[in-house]
Amino acid sequence: MTLRKLIFWIHLITGVVAGLVILIMSFTGVLLAYEKQIVSWADSGLLGEAPPSDAKRLPLLTLVEKAKETGGAAPTTLTFYSGHRAVSAAAGGATVYVDAYSGEAIGTGSTGVREFFRSVTSWHRYVALSGDNRATGKSITGAANLVFMAIVLAGLFLWIPRGKWNWKSVRTVTWFRTNLNSKARNFNWHNVFGLWAAIPLFLIVLSGTVISYPWASNLVYQLAGTKPPAQNRAGEGGGGGRGQERNRNAGTPTNLASIDPLVAIAESQASDWKTIRLQIPTSEKGPVSFNIDRGAGGNPRLRSTLTMDRGTGAVVAWEKFETQDAGRRARSWLRFVHTGEFYGIAGQTIAAIASFAACMLVWTGFALSWRRFASWVANRKIKIATEPIESPIDGTSLS
Numbered sequence: 001m002t003l004r005k006l007i008f009w010i011h012l013i014t015g016v017v018a019g020l021v022i023l024i025m026s027f028t029g030v031l032l033a034y035e036k037q038i039v040s041w042a043d044s045g046l047l048g049e050a051p052p053s054d055a056k057r058l059p060l061l062t063l064v065e066k067a068k069e070t071g072g073a074a075p076t077t078l079t080f081y082s083g084h085r086a087v088s089a090a091a092g093g094a095t096v097y098v099d100a101y102s103g104e105a106i107g108t109g110s111t112g113v114r115e116f117f118r119s120v121t122s123w124h125r126y127v128a129l130s131g132d133n134r135a136t137g138k139s140i141t142g143a144a145n146l147v148f149m150a151i152v153l154a155g156l157f158l159w160i161p162r163g164k165w166n167w168k169s170v171r172t173v174t175w176f177r178t179n180l181n182s183k184a185r186n187f188n189w190h191n192v193f194g195l196w197a198a199i200p201l202f203l204i205v206l207s208g209t210v211i212s213y214p215w216a217s218n219l220v221y222q223l224a225g226t227k228p229p230a231q232n233r234a235g236e237g238g239g240g241g242r243g244q245e246r247n248r249n250a251g252t253p254t255n256l257a258s259i260d261p262l263v264a265i266a267e268s269q270a271s272d273w274k275t276i277r278l279q280i281p282t283s284e285k286g287p288v289s290f291n292i293d294r295g296a297g298g299n300p301r302l303r304s305t306l307t308m309d310r311g312t313g314a315v316v317a318w319e320k321f322e323t324q325d326a327g328r329r330a331r332s333w334l335r336f337v338h339t340g341e342f343y344g345i346a347g348q349t350i351a352a353i354a355s356f357a358a359c360m361l362v363w364t365g366f367a368l369s370w371r372r373f374a375s376w377v378a379n380r381k382i383k384i385a386t387e388p389i390e391s392p393i394d395g396t397s398l399s
Helices: 003-031 035-046 060-071 111-126 131-159 167-172 182-196 198-212 214-223 241-250 260-269 326-337 341-386
Strands: 077-081 086-091 094-099 105-108 275-279 288-293 303-308 315-320
Touching: 003 111, 003 131, 003 341, 035 086, 035 094, 035 111, 060 077, 060 086, 060 094, 060 105, 111 131, 131 182, 131 198, 182 198, 182 341, 198 214, 198 326, 198 341, 214 326, 260 275, 260 288, 260 303, 260 315, 326 341
Parallel strands: none
Antiparallel strands: 077 086, 077 275, 086 094, 094 105, 275 288, 288 303, 303 315
8 A cells, every 4th residue: 555545545434434523513613713702793782882082980899889789680790981981791691781980780691602602612623522521522522533633634645746856737736627427526625625724723622632721731831842731630721620619709898998099000011902801709818800802802912910019009010912922922822813713804714715615625525425335335345246157166256
């Protein structure tokens, strides 16, 4: 067996075995491409107008209590929006909006849109498994992602035309052709989608591996020459998990007055800020951190964290993307190149197109594999029908 044939069979078999999971991850990847923009658009009517220049924002404790009344639970975060009257709060599993200047309850963020994306995300990360089965689902998608990386690399090798290179042989696998029968069309599409989407697909599956496996994430830090951080076992990606559950159950401290003046300092830290999110502290001691975003929420280069001493208002730390060590920057790049958000709308669009191309690769790959299998079965039947039948006594032909 030649090397090309060996790689072909590895490509085919792994594609058939992992194809369904790859299709699920790719299709949901298309649906999730513009999640943040769609959620923001759905809630845009709740943000309100710009406040008057002389308007005074209500104290944090008042906003927290108003959000609690609206959402039915103590909020864990407050988010301020540049140029708008509203403040949003994560409370009781919902996002509620309150007028930060009058205290009036504006409404609840679009639950239907959020629930849709939560469901799609569950399919994307865990093949819709929930509860204790999520770990199994994550193992399945992680393994399928690794297999997909091998498939992409093998596909690039197999794409190279055999024999002499000429315009006809190259054109067959580089651009869409018309007037083809279904088998030739599937072959043409499989090669064309695979070629043009190869680089973004490789980056997507490579970053997916880093997201799925701690050893891959640690390797990124090590290659960058920095020490990997301690693993967060309480939740995934630094969010959720038991720590957030403790925040929900601990309630809100009554003394938030010392944090009120810090909001203005956070607003002045970056004049072009779009949102500022405060993780409401559950302790009345210790520093306070604000997450400041100058973009749509998915570009780490536009996000920063400001930590201040709540007693003096002094800046304890001002962490921006460019001030992080090489390992954290590389890890952030891989996290947000997975969705394309690192490069804004253009990057998200390329990631969406690549995910759609992956759907087409699975479909055409299944079609070509089925035709190959059907052809093998048909040839096998013909061979059996035409083989001579030997006598069990003297070995002479009985046909």
